[in-house]
Structure formats: C-alpha cells, structure tokens
Amino acid sequence: MKQKIKYDNPIPINAYLWCPKPYPEPLHFHSSLEIGYCREGRGQFIFESKLYEVRKGDIFIVNNTELHIAQSAQHDPSRYIFLNFDPSLFLEEDDKLLLPFAYRSERFENHIAAGTPLAQQIGVLIQQIYEELNAKAEGYLTIARCKLLELGVILLRHYRSAFSNEQWVKMSNSQREIKEMMLFVKERFQEPLQLTDVAAHLGWGTARTSRFFKEHIGSSFIAYMTQLRISEAKKQLVTNLDSIADISFSSGFQSLASFYRAFNSAVGMSPQEYRKQYGVKQLF
Numbered sequence: 001m002k003q004k005i006k007y008d009n010p011i012p013i014n015a016y017l018w019c020p021k022p023y024p025e026p027l028h029f030h031s032s033l034e035i036g037y038c039r040e041g042r043g044q045f046i047f048e049s050k051l052y053e054v055r056k057g058d059i060f061i062v063n064n065t066e067l068h069i070a071q072s073a074q075h076d077p078s079r080y081i082f083l084n085f086d087p088s089l090f091l092e093e094d095d096k097l098l099l100p101f102a103y104r105s106e107r108f109e110n111h112i113a114a115g116t117p118l119a120q121q122i123g124v125l126i127q128q129i130y131e132e133l134n135a136k137a138e139g140y141l142t143i144a145r146c147k148l149l150e151l152g153v154i155l156l157r158h159y160r161s162a163f164s165n166e167q168w169v170k171m172s173n174s175q176r177e178i179k180e181m182m183l184f185v186k187e188r189f190q191e192p193l194q195l196t197d198v199a200a201h202l203g204w205g206t207a208r209t210s211r212f213f214k215e216h217i218g219s220s221f222i223a224y225m226t227q228l229r230i231s232e233a234k235k236q237l238v239t240n241l242d243s244i245a246d247i248s249f250s251s252g253f254q255s256l257a258s259f260y261r262a263f264n265s266a267v268g269m270s271p272q273e274y275r276k277q278y279g280v281k282q283l284f
Contacts (some may be wrong), residue, residue: 003030005084006266008133010234011141012086013148015130019079020070027067031219032084033101034062035151036070037126038114041078045070047110054078057114059122061155063101065215066110081130086227087217088182089145090152095179097152100159102174102216118158125151177202178216181209189228190252195221229253230266237275244271 007014012032020043027046036045036059043054047068052060054070062068064087072078090097112119129147132140184201185193198221199209213221233251236242242250248259248271263271 003028005030005032006268007084007086009141009144010238011145012089012231013129013133013144014082014084015126015133015144016082016084017079017130018070018082019077020072022072022074022077024071025069027069029065029067030084031064031086031217031223033064033087033090034085035083035122035126036060036062037081037123039079039081042073042076043071043078045111050110052111055114057119057123059112059114059119059126061100061108061110061112064217064219068110081126083126083129083148085148088186089148091179091182093149093152095176096172097149097156098178099172100152100155112158118154121154122151125154174216177212181213182217185225186228189225190232190250192252192254193225225252226262227266230263233259233263233271234267234274237271238278247271 005014014032019041022043027048038054038056038058038060040056041054042056045052045054045058045060045068047062047066052058060070070078070080087098087101112122125147129144129151132144132147181198181202184198188197195210195213196206198213199206202209204212210221213219213224217224219227229252233247233253236247236251240247244259245256248256251259253259253262260270263274267274269277
C-alpha cells in the first residue's frame with residue numbers, strides 16, 4: 001500500500017511523534033525517505049522479509065520503495081520521532097547522500113542499534129530537527145535543513161563500509177543517472193514536459209525511463225511533476241502578488257482547473273486560502 005505524504009513545512013521535510021499499534025497493520029511505502037528514532041518502549045519493525053526487535057534508542061532507515069511497518073509491544077508501547085523528507089533535499093546538495101537509501105532491501109541492514117555512538121549521534125540530530133520544526137523560531141528551516149544534511153553525511157560514512165567497491169561503483173553510477181534525470185526535470189517542469197522528453201534526453205526507452213523513475217524516486221513521473229509544480233506555486237503565492245491564474249500557468253499547469261484540483265489535494269486548502277494564511281501581505 002502506498003502512503004501519501006503531505007509536508008507541513010515550506011521545504012519537503014516533516015518530523016512527527018508516532019506510537020505504533022500493538023497489533024499488525026498493513027505494510028506500506030511512500031515516496032519520501034524516512035528515518036525513525038525510538039524514544040521509548042519496545043516492539044518490532046518489519047521490512048518485507050526482515051523483522052527487527054525494537055528498544056529505546058534504536059534507529060531505523062527506510063527508503064522510498066521498501067514495504068515496512070512498526071508494531072508496539074502490548075504492555076510497553078514504542079514511541080518514535082520520524083523524519084520524512086523528499087530525496088531532492090539530498091540530491092540538490094550532494095547526490096552521494098542518497099547512496100545509503102539506494103539499497104536492495106533483502107541485503108540491507110535497516111537497523112542501527114541503540115547504545116552505539118552512531119545511534120546516539122543520530123538520535124540527538126533527529127530530536128533537534130523535531131524541536132526546530134515544531135518551535136518554528138526564526139531561521140528554523142535553515143537549521144533543520146543543515147542538521148538533516150549532517151545526518152545524511154553521517155549515514156553515508158557509516159554505510160560506505162557495508163558495500164563492496166563493485167557495489168558502491170554500481171550504486172554511484174545509478175545515482176549519477178538519477179541526478180541527470182532529476183536536473184533535467186527540474187529545469188523543465190514549468191514547461192509541458194512529457195516522459196518521452198525525459199527518455200529522449202537520456203537516450204532510453206520510455207518504459208525503462210518510467211520504471212527507473214518509479215524505482216528510484218518512489219513515485220510516477222506525473223506525480224513528481226505535480227509535486228514540483230505545487231511547490232513552485234506555493235513559493236509564488238507567498239512571495240508575489242500575481243494573479244492565481246498567472247501563478248498556475250507559470251508553475252507549469254496547463255489549465256486553471258487542473259491547478260485547483262492538484263493544489264487542494266496536495267495542500268488541503270485553496271490557493272487563495274494558502275496566500276491569505278502565508279502570503280507576503282502577512283509580513284506587513
């Protein structure tokens with residue numbers, strides 16, 4: 001089951017508290033990357049054919065394709081802080097930061113054990129990101145982004161030793177292809193870009209491009225394009241006073257009706273309501 005993630009912040013990152021149910025729930029996946037930190041309690045964390053026993057201080061790494069779910073112990077429920085973030089936050093900084101999330105599920109160790117210096121270091125960063133995103137003090141997005149990037153570097157250094165040189169080269173080549181594809185899409189998303197245009201740019205067939213996109217981004221080409229366009233529209237709504245129609249078309253939507261449908265679905269409010277709540281007029 002695919003779970004839809006909505007980001008509550010102007011950059012695509014969430015940090016939230018979660019207490020899993022004490023009974024099995026369906027496995028799910030999502031297009032965001034995820035890191036979980038168990039603050040208390042016990043339970044289990046299930047990744048397809050893998051099962052990890054959970055205790056306070058454990059860290060779990062989740063990519064955007066692997067089915068997973070957590071479950072609490074009946075009499076000692078586990079409670080987590082989870083980070084969800086879009087891969088673009090790493091891609092824009094250094095594509096190598098995505099390598100720890102580019103794993104084949106059956107061979108990957110999702111668990112970083114409590115009590116280790118690594119788990120303690122990551123747990124502190126996750127707690128700090130959670131506090132920044134919830135307090136929303138001046139400059140909180142910058143601090144949250146910087147701490148997330150620091151976390152990404154820590155994971156990169158840790159997981160590098162888990163792969164052979166051959167595996168690492170293969171994963172690095174794959175990441176370069178992803179970066180080339182994503183940069184092309186981000187440069188052209190405000191145009192009427194089609195999957196066939198991306199395939200032609202890469203010199204691939206359409207089927208391969210579509211499959212590659214879903215496997216490595218975790219969503220369809222159309223869904224990702226819509227996400228980019230909504231993000232652009234949100235930026236414009238809060239930073240300028242252009243008409244809704246002008247913002248719709250300059251963000252890449254081909255009709256006002258499709259813009260309204262997509263925006264309401266993704267944001268949970270109309271563009272007018274979003275501008276009223278967050279727009280530039282509210283600063284004065």
